[in-house]
Amino acid sequence: MPEEAAEHSESLIHVAIKGEALFHLGPIAVTNSMVGTLIATVVLASLAFWASRNSSVVPGRFQGILEFPLEFLGGVIRGQHPTRWRAILPAVITIFLLVLVANYVGLLPGVGTIGVHVVEEGHEATVPIIRPASADLNFTLALALVAFVLFVSWGIRANGLRGYLKETFVANPPYMTPLMTPIHIVSELSRIISLSMRLFGNIFAGEILLAVMLALTFAVVPAIFLGLEMIFGAVQALVFALLTLTYITLATAGHGGGHDEAHEPARHDADDAALRAGAH
Numbered sequence: 001m002p003e004e005a006a007e008h009s010e011s012l013i014h015v016a017i018k019g020e021a022l023f024h025l026g027p028i029a030v031t032n033s034m035v036g037t038l039i040a041t042v043v044l045a046s047l048a049f050w051a052s053r054n055s056s057v058v059p060g061r062f063q064g065i066l067e068f069p070l071e072f073l074g075g076v077i078r079g080q081h082p083t084r085w086r087a088i089l090p091a092v093i094t095i096f097l098l099v100l101v102a103n104y105v106g107l108l109p110g111v112g113t114i115g116v117h118v119v120e121e122g123h124e125a126t127v128p129i130i131r132p133a134s135a136d137l138n139f140t141l142a143l144a145l146v147a148f149v150l151f152v153s154w155g156i157r158a159n160g161l162r163g164y165l166k167e168t169f170v171a172n173p174p175y176m177t178p179l180m181t182p183i184h185i186v187s188e189l190s191r192i193i194s195l196s197m198r199l200f201g202n203i204f205a206g207e208i209l210l211a212v213m214l215a216l217t218f219a220v221v222p223a224i225f226l227g228l229e230m231i232f233g234a235v236q237a238l239v240f241a242l243l244t245l246t247y248i249t250l251a252t253a254g255h256g257g258g259h260d261e262a263h264e265p266a267r268h269d270a271d272d273a274a275l276r277a278g279a280h
Helices: 002-012 032-054 061-080 085-105 137-169 174-216 220-252 261-279
Strands: 021-025 028-031 115-120 123-128
Touching (some): 032 137, 085 220, 137 220
16 A cells, blocks of 8 residues: 555656657647746736736735835846946846746646646656746746846946956956956856756756645645745745846946946936826
8 A cells, every 4th residue: 555655646746857848839849838938928918018008106906016026126226226227127127027927837726737647667647738937947048148148238338348348358467368268258157057057946946846745745735835935936036136137237347437427327317307207
């Protein structure tokens, strides 16, 4: 009997590092993590459509919940970039919301448990139809590459192409350049690995933990872990967004100030005037 129970529990637990193909559209394999990404995208697009049609000056409860992360991250970004925060805000907010919703997709009922039965190496397993996008390294790596392009482009915008390349590839004193340039290049590229692997590792570990708890325990125990995963999902989304903001700050903090600084105070005053007008 114990052996039969162990085999039964093993058949309920299916762990795969990569997204698993559900069907093919020509040469393109549609994986379960793609389905999770699509759900997250539809949810965000629906919320954006609702906010554009139903937002009001005096927010209701639902609108207040939607505005809270915008106000919080807006304050953080403005504190670090008083003159550029309105230009940086949309990208950082989009990354935060996408990661947050993608993480929460994994907590929906049926995600990870409803799937198709397969036999792998003589054991039955269930391949889930929907998988959280953040548990797929392809998604986190693509998002890290987007963040990399963002802070590199902001570094070039703030310091100019020549200034950015000088800050990155020319050491001070100059005779240290042959030693420091490879270190700087590795440091820049390691940010992609750091961003992608941190998010993937935490969400994938949470997915395994929930699968084990659902297979081995009663309903109350998994509910506790679901609550913890809600907190962890929000924290991981916030960490990814704030790290992206930090890298943008480092890229724009080059010596010499950049070619567009002379126009920034007037732009900042115009932004404040637009905010006051929108508030009224």
